[in-house]
Amino acid sequence: AQKVTQAQTEISVVEKEDVTLDCVYETRDTTYYLFWYKQPPSGELVFLIRRNSFDEQNEISGRYSWNFQKSTSSFNFTITASQVVDSAVYFCARKGGGADGLTFGKGTHLIIQP
C-alpha cells in the first residue's frame, strides 16, 4: 500500500502562533494527487487544497500555505496566526490515477488555545 504518514498525532499551540502540519507520502505513480482535508468537531470532511504531482508550485491562501516537495515526498501545511476556529483534525490524503480512492494519513489533531 502507498502510505501517507502524518507523524504529528496532536499539536497544541496558543492562538496567533504559526503552526505547520507535516505530511509524507509514498507513491509508485508518475501522476498522483495530494489533498488536505479538515475535520472539525462536528465531523464533516472539508476540502482545503489539492496539488497535482506535476505542479510543484506552492500556494498561499489567506492564513493557509502549502509546501509541496517531490524530492522529499512531502506536502506540508502551515497556518499563520492561528485562531481557535482552526482547531480540528487535519488529514493529508493521496490519490493515484483511475478510480481508486483516497489514501488518508492518520490525521493531526490541532488544538488552538485562546
Add this chain to the structure above:
Amino acid sequence: EPEVTQTPSHQVTQMGQEVILRCVPISNHLYFYWYRQILGQKVEFLVSFYNNEISEKSEIFDDQFSVERPDGSNFTLKIRSTKLEDSAMYFCASTRGSADTQYFGPGTRLTVL
C-alpha cells in the same frame, strides 16, 4: 452550490441486521465513493463505483458489503449482516472525473449494538 447528501445521519442497529446507507451524489457526477471512519481513527476507502459497476475496492469491502445505484440519483451501501466492528462514520463522495477533487457528504454514523 450542489452538495452530496446522506441519509440517515445516525443509524442504530442490532448485530446481524442488514442496513442500507443512502447517498445522493452531485447530479452530474459520474464517480461515486464510500469511505468509513472508525471513531478516532483515519478515514478508509471502501469502494469506488463508475458506469454502474465497482471500479476499485479495498480489503475492507468484503462479501458483506454491496453497493448499488438503484436509480438516477441514489447511491447506496448495504451491509448484509452487521457486526460490532462495523460501527463507524460512513462517508459518501462523488466526482465528475476520476481525477477530480472528492467532496464528501456529511456522513452517516452507524452504531451496531
